[in-house]
Amino acid sequence: MPRFAANLSMLFTEEDFLDRFKAAADAGFKGVEYLFPYDYPAADIRQRLDDFGLTQVLFNLPAGDWAAGERGIACHPDRVEEFRAGVDRAIDYAKVLGNTQVNCLAGIQPEGVSDAEARRTLVENLRFAADRLADAGILLIAEPINTRDIPGFFLNRTEQALALFDEVGSDNLKLQYDIYHMQIMEGDLAPTIEKHLDRIAHVQLADNPGRHEPGTGEINYPFLFAHLDRLGYDGWIGCEYKPKAGTQEGLGWLDTVRG
Numbered sequence: 001m002p003r004f005a006a007n008l009s010m011l012f013t014e015e016d017f018l019d020r021f022k023a024a025a026d027a028g029f030k031g032v033e034y035l036f037p038y039d040y041p042a043a044d045i046r047q048r049l050d051d052f053g054l055t056q057v058l059f060n061l062p063a064g065d066w067a068a069g070e071r072g073i074a075c076h077p078d079r080v081e082e083f084r085a086g087v088d089r090a091i092d093y094a095k096v097l098g099n100t101q102v103n104c105l106a107g108i109q110p111e112g113v114s115d116a117e118a119r120r121t122l123v124e125n126l127r128f129a130a131d132r133l134a135d136a137g138i139l140l141i142a143e144p145i146n147t148r149d150i151p152g153f154f155l156n157r158t159e160q161a162l163a164l165f166d167e168v169g170s171d172n173l174k175l176q177y178d179i180y181h182m183q184i185m186e187g188d189l190a191p192t193i194e195k196h197l198d199r200i201a202h203v204q205l206a207d208n209p210g211r212h213e214p215g216t217g218e219i220n221y222p223f224l225f226a227h228l229d230r231l232g233y234d235g236w237i238g239c240e241y242k243p244k245a246g247t248q249e250g251l252g253w254l255d256t257v258r259g
Helices: 017-026 042-051 077-097 115-135 158-168 179-185 189-195 221-231 252-258
Strands: 003-007 031-033 055-060 101-104 139-142 173-178 200-205 236-239
Touching (some): 003 055, 017 031, 017 042, 031 236, 042 055, 055 077, 055 236, 077 115, 101 115, 139 200, 158 173, 179 189, 221 252
Parallel strands (some): 003 031, 003 236, 031 055, 055 101, 101 139, 139 173, 173 200, 200 236
């Protein structure tokens, strides 16, 4: 059975952030992920992980001004130094939290920046981050995101991402495969996962449409979970969805999977 991590940026938001760790553990989760830890001292988060026996699975590199609508800066040619400083900040947090993989958000392509320049900047930044994280024993991952929810997001398809990773040329860079985003952008979920399983380090889920919990939309999650088991996927699956009617009320799908 897959290992599920609660995404604390989307689940248990009825609670303050630091209280969501207990809520996740009480609901039976063994791992947690979230967008960013940087608003809180790393030691405070580590204490919550230890108190409730949770594994820190994933967080993102600093991604610019999130509140202002930025969704990553890795493809921004004028933000390279900021990006590199963010890599070091993420390493500091990951070491305290015991986090062994960090996600890079490519960002929205800036106005006036060509495809070639955005790609070149992203490749160089991923190469820098992969090398720096490798020295710290941390895996770098990056994810394609759909352009309906985030118009202009630079990295938006599986094959595009993997071709770019090939250009980076690092063994310390793998794919985060978000089922929800890739259902919107390309479909063909099961064959794509099977084809590229050796390059997928992390999976995330939500149903479509609505980005709610499994069972609320068109995606056949029981089939996909069994498919991942057959393929031998042993990573985590991050539950990065918006509960349709409250977190606890929407966890019935997870009880079904666990049997």
